[in-house]
Amino acid sequence: MSEGFTPPPAQHDQLPNLRIAVVASAWMVLVVLSVLGIRWWQHKSMPSTRAATAARMGESEIADVNQRPFALDNEAPRLRAEQGTRLEHYGWVDRDAGVIHMPIEQAMEQVLAEEGRKP
Numbered sequence: 092m093s094e095g096f097t098p099p100p101a102q103h104d105q106l107p108n109l110r111i112a113v114v115a116s117a118w119m120v121l122v123v124l125s126v127l128g129i130r131w132w133q134h135k136s137m138p139s140t141r142a143a144t145a146a147r148m149g150e151s152e153i154a155d156v157n158q159r160p161f162a163l164d165n166e167a168p169r170l171r172a173e174q175g176t177r178l179e180h181y182g183w184v185d186r187d188a189g190v191i192h193m194p195i196e197q198a199m200e201q202v203l204a205e206e207g208r209k210p
Contacts, residue, residue, distance in 0.1 A: 177192065184190040 178195045184192050
């Protein structure tokens with residue numbers, strides 16, 4: 092610092108009231124403008140018509156939210172029983188074409204016998 096300059100003493104008893112008022116007012120104007128801008132954007136982005144009720148309301152869906160609890164789901168045991176019955180019995184695949192299905196054990200034995208490798 093230069094030798095001839097003495098800074099003024101600090102005035103602790105006076106606050107810059109005008110500066111505080113200007114900053115507070117500017118802050119309030121910014122907040123109000125932000126709120127008004129958000130409200131305008133919400134109003135502008137809202138759809139013009141209301142959404143209708145889903146066509147498939149009440150039906151089971153495969154999704155995280157609408158999935159039935161596994162404890163209440165009895166489809167897997169029933170499906171496994173149907174598949175087991177199909178593997179163990181005769182039945183029609185296509186009656187018009189004359190295609191049938193046969194028990195899996197008998198079908199495997201027949202395939203092995205046709206190849207000449209009967210165990």
